[in-house]
Amino acid sequence: MSSPIPPSQHIKIKHLLKKNRGIIFDFDGLLADSEPYHYLAYNEVFQRYGHSLNKDEYWVEWTSKGKGIAGEIDRHKLHLNVDPIKLREQKFELYSRYCQNGDIRLFPESLEIIKLLKAIYPIAIASGSWKHDIGAILKNAEAENIFDTVLGKESAKKEKPHPDIFLNAAKALECDPSQCIVIEDALKGLSASKAAGMSCIIIRNQLNQNIDFSEADLIFSSLSDFLTTIKL
Numbered sequence: 434m435s436s437p438i439p440p441s442q443h444i445k446i447k448h449l450l451k452k453n454r455g456i457i458f459d460f461d462g463l464l465a466d467s468e469p470y471h472y473l474a475y476n477e478v479f480q481r482y483g484h485s486l487n488k489d490e491y492w493v494e495w496t497s498k499g500k501g502i503a504g505e506i507d508r509h510k511l512h513l514n515v516d517p518i519k520l521r522e523q524k525f526e527l528y529s530r531y532c533q534n535g536d537i538r539l540f541p542e543s544l545e546i547i548k549l550l551k552a553i554y555p556i557a558i559a560s561g562s563w564k565h566d567i568g569a570i571l572k573n574a575e576a577e578n579i580f581d582t583v584l585g586k587e588s589a590k591k592e593k594p595h596p597d598i599f600l601n602a603a604k605a606l607e608c609d610p611s612q613c614i615v616i617e618d619a620l621k622g623l624s625a626s627k628a629a630g631m632s633c634i635i636i637r638n639q640l641n642q643n644i645d646f647s648e649a650d651l652i653f654s655s656l657s658d659f660l661t662t663i664k665l
Contacts, residue, residue, distance in 0.1 A: 438658060438665070442651070442653075442662060443662055445650075445651055446634075446662050446663065449614060449634070449650060449651065450553075450663070452612075453554075453612050453613060453632060454555075454608045454609075455554055455556070455608035455612060455613040456550050456554045456555075456557070456613070456616065457556075457557045457558075457559050457599055457602045457606075457613055457615045457616070457631070458556065458557065458558050458559070458616050459558075459559065459560060459615070459616065459617045459618060459622050460558050460560035460562060460567055461496075461560060461561070461562055462496060462618045462638060462640060462641075463616065463617065463618045464540060464543040464547070464558075465538070465543070465567075466537065466539070466540055467531075467532075467537045467562070467570065468492070468496055468640060470531040470532075470536060471495075471496070471528060472491050472492075472496075473527075473531075474524045474527035474528040475502075475524050477527055478520055478523045478524045478527065479505070479520070481523075482513045482515055482520075484509065484511055484513070486505065490508075492640040493644070496619060496641075497618075497619045497621065497640075497644050498621060499561075499592070499593055499594060499619070499620075499621035502517045502520055525563065528562075529563070529566055529569075532569040532570050533569050535573045538570075538574065539571075539574045539576070540656055542656045542659075543656070544576060544579075545660060546656070546659065546660050547580075548579070549660075549664065551579065551581075555606040555607070555608065556579075556580055556581055556606075557580060557582035557602040557605060558580055558582070558583045558585075558602075559584045559588075559598045559601070559615075560584070560586070560598075561592050561593060563585045563586050563587065564583055564585030564586070565585075566585070567585055571583075581605075582602060582605040582606060584602050584605070589601055592621075593622050593624070593625040594620075594622075594624035594625045595625060596625045596626070596628035596629035596630075598625070599613070599629040599631060600629050603629070603631070610630045610631055611631070613629075613631045613632070614631065614632045614633070615629075615632065615634070617635055617636070618637070618638055618641055620641075620644050623646055623649055632650045633649050633650055634649065634650060634651045634652075634653065635649040635651070635652045635653070636652075636653050636656050636659055637652065637653065637655060638656070
């Protein structure tokens, strides 16, 4: 259930939307309920080598901070007889199956938010997932043609928290970076947006409640609250 929207929040979002020309969405955990499946895929791979991922730690260290495999190995002083690159390749294969099989769905509010903003702005996805996986999820939601630009992992040399993918998205939308709004749910995305010189709206969810997003331009307590506000 959505909470009451403070009048100041409504004023701020309207001002932010008015002064910008392009919208760049993150994807995993923001529009798509995919983060549990990233966890399942990584955990299955690590279990093959005798280690299980702590789910609560995963949400913070992997999903929001973006520490990834290297961070897991370092935190737990793991000595795995496998190249981290091979671990990632195994994970990609498992995760892609979830995408292709239709296991991963968009959040209920996602399509309405996308359609509302697309009526006014060019819109893009800039995600750390592979483009073919994003495409499979969108196709299963009958939304494969709704975005002007979809950029995945292969679209930037450096991943978030580096700004590369957001700068590439702005270029694809033919917008100056300073006139783009990034909509994110992760700390690495917030850091990347600020490094790109972009405004950033953070959407909280059940996985990021304890993350400090104080550098964000606006923070909404849920996707539902964000939808309610932009509809006012």
